[in-house]
Amino acid sequence: MQTSRAGASAAPHSQTLSRGIRVLEILAEADSPLSIAEVAAALGVHRSIAYRILRTLEDHGVVVRDAAGAVRLGPRMAALARGVSRDLQAAALPELTSVANELGMTAFVAVLDRLEVVTLVSVEPREAHATVARRPGTRHPLAVGAPGIAIQSLLSPAQWADLGGDGARRSEAAAVGTQGFATSHDEVIPGLASVAVPLSVAGEPPAALAVVYLAGGRPSAELGARLTRAAAAITAALR
Numbered sequence: 082m083q084t085s086r087a088g089a090s091a092a093p094h095s096q097t098l099s100r101g102i103r104v105l106e107i108l109a110e111a112d113s114p115l116s117i118a119e120v121a122a123a124l125g126v127h128r129s130i131a132y133r134i135l136r137t138l139e140d141h142g143v144v145v146r147d148a149a150g151a152v153r154l155g156p157r158m159a160a161l162a163r164g165v166s167r168d169l170q171a172a173a174l175p176e177l178t179s180v181a182n183e184l185g186m187t188a189f190v191a192v193l194d195r196l197e198v199v200t201l202v203s204v205e206p207r208e209a210h211a212t213v214a215r216r217p218g219t220r221h222p223l224a225v226g227a228p229g230i231a232i233q234s235l236l237s238p239a240q241w242a243d244l245g246g247d248g249a250r251r252s253e254a255a256a257v258g259t260q261g262f263a264t265s266h267d268e269v270i271p272g273l274a275s276v277a278v279p280l281s282v283a284g285e286p287p288a289a290l291a292v293v294y295l296a297g298g299r300p301s302a303e304l305g306a307r308l309t310r311a312a313a314a315i316t317a318a319l320r
Contacts, residue, residue, distance in 0.1 A: 100124060101134050105154070108144060114151035133182035167284050170202045172318040176290075179205040184307065186294040190216045190280065191228040193287045196244055197221065198229045199289070213273060215292045221269045227277035228255050229290035233293045235279045240287075241311040262305030263289075266296055276304040280312050280318050290315070 107123045108115065115123075121131035135152055138144040141159035173190045180188040181204040189203035203215040223229045223244075233241075233250045234257035241250060257263050257279060267275045277291035290312045292304060 097134070098129075100126065101138060102136055104131070104138065105143065105158070108152060108154050111153075113211050114147060114153040114158065116151055120152060123189060128177040128305070134281055153208075154287050166318060169282055169288070169315075172315045173202055173290070174204070174315050176264040177202065180204075180307060180311050181206040182208075184292060184294075184299070184304065186304075187213045187215050188290070188292050189292060191232070191289050192285070193223065193232050193276075193286075194220065196223050196291070198226065198232060213270075215293055216284065226264070226269040227263040227275035228291045230265065231257055231277040231279045231291070232287045233280055234258060234263070235287040251288040260302075260305070261309055262301065264301045276308060278305060278308040280315065282316060 099154045103124060104120060107120060117129055117132055117135060120135065123240055124131055124134075135144060135146075137147065139155075143161070144152050145155040146152050153260060169190065177188040177190065180186075182183055185206045185208070187205045190201045191198045192201050193199075197220045200215055200217050200219040205214065221229070221245055224233065230251050230253045233254035236244075236250070253263055262278045264274070264276050267277070272295065273293055273294045274296040277289040277296050279288045280288040282288065290308050292308065
């Protein structure tokens with residue numbers, strides 16, 4: 082018997098699958114490998130439940146355990162991540178590399194994920210006295226940071242309403258259409274600044290091309306102009 086779409090949507094979600102995905106998120110957000118007890122505490126479940134979930138994820142190679150039993154994401158996750166917006170990653174990588182090495186700053190592409198901004202791909206400069214790591218998978222609220230402001234500038238009123246967020250869009254988002262870029266200081270990480278430009282690619286979620294750096298240095302307008310040229314090159318490569 083065929084299941085209707087309405088019936089399928091009314092079916093209960095899989096708690097086990099939801100917990101497994103949450104474990105991957107917990108490990109991705111951690112700065113170092115976690116013990117099973119730490120994973121259980123973060124997940125809010127008994128240690129035995131966390132252990133069973135981790136064993137299943139380990140069987141699929143998406144998590145691994147070290148000699149001490151601490152858990153981290155496994156190499157299989159990197160293979161899965163390469164498949165996310167594959168064409169956008171491929172087109173962005175050479176431009177990010179050029180921007181990062183030219184400016185001496187970490188350059189990255191961030192995409193919209195519900196009410197958050199997620200780093201899709203990033204490049205750190207080859208030579209710089211101090212750089213800021215921006216690992217793929219890093220996320221922060223859409224309401225803060227230059228990438229979030231740039232992405233907000235791409236959203237229509239209907240798209241913004243569909244997100245279901247609280248409050249109005251950042252006022253700076255309206256200015257992006259005029260000056261072409263967004264800036265932020267001390268919003269996502271204290272002491273760091275960011276400049277971002279919108280990146281709109283057909284078939285991909287709203288995105289931003291950005292650099293993050295220690296506050297000070299080059300004028301924001303100069304960085305914005307360089308990022309705008311890179312964004313145009315990425316868009317052209319995907320046509």
